Amino acid sequence: MSTRGSSTTVKGKEIPTSISSVKTKYLPCRTFGHAWGLIGTRRADDLILFDLSCINCQTTRCDVIAKANGALEGRTYHYPDGYLKHGAIRRTAWRYEFIKRIEG
Numbered sequence: 293m294s295t296r297g298s299s300t301t302v303k304g305k306e307i308p309t310s311i312s313s314v315k316t317k318y319l320p321c322r323t324f325g326h327a328w329g330l331i332g333t334r335r336a337d338d339l340i341l342f343d344l345s346c347i348n349c350q351t352t353r354c355d356v357i358a359k360a361n362g363a364l365e366g367r368t369y370h371y372p373d374g375y376l377k378h379g380a381i382r383r384t385a386w387r388y389e390f391i392k393r394i395e396g
């Protein structure tokens with residue numbers, strides 16, 4: 293892990309260390325949630341995998357579902373560089389940051 297300015301790099305991925313350094317294009321997703329689109333399905337034994345991608349930020353998600361009853365068996369996410377903020381931030385803080393940027 294290396295740190296420079298307002299971001300840190302972990303395993304080659306840039307991670308902002310302050311909410312003000314998160315790219316503006318990511319704020320709608322952090323504020324309202326992702327806009328998921330289904331990009332494909334895969335089958336494996338008694339499971340079906342739904343591959344999803346956010347049309348706004350390109351985060352991808354894979355839901356692993358049991359064919360027999362629709363139960364969620366697992367879920368993974370892959371985030372674009374700079375999306376994740378180092379440390380937990382409440383949704384209120386994301387909303388406030390979004391407001392500050394659109395209000396100037």
Ligand SMILES: [Zn+2]
Pocket residue numbers: 321325326327346347348349350351
């Ligand atoms: Zn998104």
